[in-house]
Amino acid sequence: VVTVPAYFDDAQRQATKEAGQIAGLEVLRIINEPTAAALAYGLDKGGQDRTVLVFDLGGGTFDVSLLEIGEGVFEVKSTHGDTQLxxxxxxxxxxxxxxxxxxxxxxVDLGNDxxxxxxxxxxxxxxxxxxxxxxxxTINLPFITATADGPLHLEQxxxxxxxxxxxxxxxxxCKGPFDMAVKDWGKDVSAIDHVVLVGGSTRMPMIQELVKKLTGGKEPHKGVNPDEVVAIGAAVQAGVLRGDVKDILLLDVTPLSLGVETLGGIVQRMIERNTTIPTKKSEIFTTAADNQTQVEINVLQGEGETVQSPAVHSLGRFNLVGIPPAPRGVPQIEVSFDIDANGIVNVTAKDLATSKEQAMTITGGTALSKDEIDRMVKEGRVGRQGARG
Structure with missing residues (x-):
């Protein structure tokens, strides 16, 4: 079981899964780090339903998630973040x-050294x-550099x-994603029962003060090491998948909206952000010109209204060909989105007249084909055996 920041998009999740396969791991499930953290704290114990805010600031990513937990069910209600902070x-x-x-x-400029x-x-x-x-x-770095006059030391x-x-x-x-997550959840911060800090960066007093201020003075849980809490949660989820841990159900969400490009570069949203996964949604589209025999499906992820928006990016394109010629608006093309429990997207387009269909699994950020991944896995295995031998 591999954990990823909640705000990872589809390509980042797929690339993580592929990296695991290349390393020789069988990746059973990808789960979001905040969900794993809540699992680790066993916050489902104690009978009554409760709301947990997970504030996750790691080395390179940041996200805020709100979960509602009760009777072994962990349901993510909203998530927002910044994968570049x-x-x-x-x-x-x-x-x-x-x-x-x-x-x-x-x-002397050390920036070039x-x-x-x-x-x-x-x-x-x-x-x-x-x-x-x-x-x-005190930062003390002797012999940091040298000039013609001799060595220089840094002490500051x-x-x-x-x-x-x-x-x-x-x-x-950090405030923007927090406010967005609370807004999407639709309730007041006073309804938050527990605050959990994840990631080594939450040890900074300025971050702890910020979280306290944003949550109306709530003291965060500090029982589990913020660097280890996610790994413990992943182990619990592995136990669930193996059947060793009973009575726990994880309901995660997709962090970004999904849709397709329609006429004029407009984004037609099909699955809204914060939808519980796994999920499936279908809609009927048609042709834009007379006698059109093929359509291109541009699969989009993000929150903008047009394809030009910086908040939207294309996950990939594919063509459905062989549509019988007909006046525009007559053919019926069913586009289906299917998001699995790992948050990975499959898209299908089907011409309802001929039942012809074309499917696409959104491949990873690495853009490696299945054959390439298999080859790298084999090479890795041979390398490991050679090292052992």
Whole structure:
């Protein structure tokens, strides 16, 4: 069982599944990290129904999910996020500050020195972690570089207050997805019973303060290590799939709307975001011109109204051919979307007059064919056997 950020799109999920196969793993299920976190906390225990907010800030991604849990059923009600925001961004601010300070003091730009940048990256992350516990830390990197006059050393004090000042816009960016998730859920934050923090970046005091402020002063659960909580939840879900764990049902959602392109580049939505999966939806479309014998289906994911919108991207295109010539608007073409329990999309187009159909599983972000994946799996197996032999 592999977990992914809740806000991963179809291509990212498919690529994750393929990576598992290439590594020689049989991927039984892909589940969303917040769902796994709620499973790990056993928040279904205790009889009454409850609402759980999962605030997940990892190294590179961020999402907020609201789940309703009762009698062993975990139902995701809404999810929102930013797959380009995470702890790495906080590190980068410290790196940029160190590079600028060093340049101001010594006239040397470390930004072009790969070796120095690697050391700065490690030091920035270490400082960030230390500032979750202490109010001030010293970054000390001897022999960071050298000039004609000899070696140069970097020694710089960083206070928690200064660190919070240089990253306050990143903290602000966490508010939008939180507000959207609550809005989609349709209730007030006062109805949230539990708050769960996931991901190492939630250890930062500024993030804990933000979550407390956004949830009206609720203290987050801190019983399980935020870095391990998701793995524990994945293990519970594996137990469910094997039949070792009973009385638990996961109802996850698709994080982004799905649809097709219609005349004039308009997005016709077929499955709205936050729909419980697995799910299936069909709609009837027709031709735009007389005697049209084929249609191109452009499968879209995202929240925009037109294909030009930056909030919409194409998952792929395929053609349904062999439609009998007829005046426009006469042929009936049924387009069906099917999302499986992993959140992976299958699309079918069928001409109802001839029963001809064309199907497409949206292939991964890696764009690897099944043959290529099989070949890489085989090569991996041979490599592992060689290493053992």
């Amino acid at each position: 995470g702890g790495d961004d906080w590190d980068q601010r410290v790196i940029d500050w160190l590079v600028k300070t060093f340049k101001d003091n010594h006239g 790969k070796m120095a940048l690697q050391r700065l990256k490690e030091a920035a992350e270490k400082a960030k972690i230390e500032l979750s516990q202490v109010a001030e830390t 004090k960083l206070t928690r207050a200064e660190f919070e000042r240089m990253t306050e816009d990143l903290v602000e960016r």
